[in-house]
Amino acid sequence: MSPADARGRWQDRYAASLMGVFGPPQQMLVSGRGCRVRDAEGRELLDMLGGIAVNALGHAHPALTEGLAEQMRRLGHVSNLFTTEEQLVLAERLLEVSDLPEGSRVFFANSGSEANEAALKAVLRHRQDTGRSRILALTGGFHGRTVGALSLTHKPAFRDPFGPLVDGVEFLPPHDLDALTEAMGAGDVAGIFLEPIQGEAGVVPLDPGYLGAVRRLTRDHGALMILDEVQTGIGRTGDWFRFQGAARRAGEDLTPDYLTVAKGLGSGVPVGAMIAAGTQNSARLAAGQHGTTFGGGPLAAAAGRITMETIEADGLLENARTVGARLADGLRTLDGVTEVRQFGLHLGVDVAADARGLVAVARDHGLIINAVGERTLRLAPPLILTAAEADEFLERFAPVLASAAPADPDHRPEGP
Ligand SMILES: *Cc1c(COP(=O)(O)O)cnc(C)c1O
Helix, strand or coil, X not given: CCHHHHHHHHHHHHHHHCCHHHCCCCCCEEEEEXXXXXXXXXXXXXXXXXXHHCCCCCECCHHHHHHHHHHHHHCCCCCCCCCCHHHHHHHHHHHHHHCCCCCCEEEEECCHHHHHHHHHHHHHHHHHHHCCCEEEEECCCCCCCCHHHHHHCCCHHHXXXXXXXXXXXXXXXXXXXXXXXXXXXXXXXXXXXXXXXXXXXXXEECCHHHHHHHHHHHHHHCCEEEEECCCXXXXXXXXXXXXXXXXXXXXCCCCCCEEEECHHHHCCCCCEEEXXXXXHHHCCCCCCCCCCCCCCCHHHHHHHHHHHXXXXXXXXXXXXXXXXXXXXXXXXXXXCEEEEEEECCEEEEEECCCHHHHHHHHHHCCEECEEEXXXXXXXXXXXXXXXXHHHHHHHHHHHHHHCCCCCCHHHCCCCC
């Protein structure tokens, strides 16, 4: 059977058995190791997307495969009627690295959307307690696809097919201080959700000064600030959390009321968490007011613990900073790259050519990359990416850009 026949078969099987919400998959993958995966046709690809900022430790990391096998042999699931050492250790570790005030507490979920659902329920409790009716989020923001999280997600194509969602949500343009001040000044805002770097919008950072203004205004007006670090958390940007790096730059405290994480936390095993800052926020959801069957189970918690331990033991925060900077420097020298936004190993790369077209060409050059806009690529490789792998990517990516459709003259890179 020729490779083309094999491809037809899995594509047909996919179309005949899976719901079409994701569109046709690019390839069928069969195995992976480190930053490389192998497809059904036996080709090896350098994975510069890491399962969309999920596979922090790459593929088949020995600490994770052995640790999870060992955990499964001992205890795989117990329900939240019980606790386990794994759950306690991961919660304690999250509280340690997040620098949140005394009295902070963790709620475990299974995904980013669910972590944000928990935060939204906390905001709804605050709304009921105070009579503050409005909830704010930002245009360009993405918080997930479940109905609550979708209510906070701006993109009309995602929301409009579903009619009215959670009521009272309004969207502000990022960096519009007048709009923010006016909205907060009315005194009827229960909370605001924001990503410190808008991932799905193209790795677009919020200015640390703007985050500072949000923090001050929410404090002054009794509104809650929820930072969605589902994509940026757990080392992706070279800090455990982006708000910590942004706070250093802003020179002010950006401690949120609630912090949500997921993607990179389990290195591929689904784990999400909401962290409530301080005693009052931690008590907002009372016993019986929220829950989950799977969240915080021993297998998922072990994945989180192993991921965080390995990030620490192997210096992966530092690695994300240095290898990320090396990637950005290299990308900026390439013809056809118009702008690079780099935060650790979280990169938005604006290109002169059609970004989706480049993804397909890159695949033929043995690279997995991702388009998040017509002219924007996203790179979110494993945090274990080496300098040599970054160089290999740059070497293979230059001809990808060169072979792209002629650039639109409006999108020429700036001269030297
Ligand atoms: C991916 C993502 C989500 C949703 O996470 P899921 O695990 O897909 O539910 C929410 N917020 C941000 C910022 C994300 O990047």
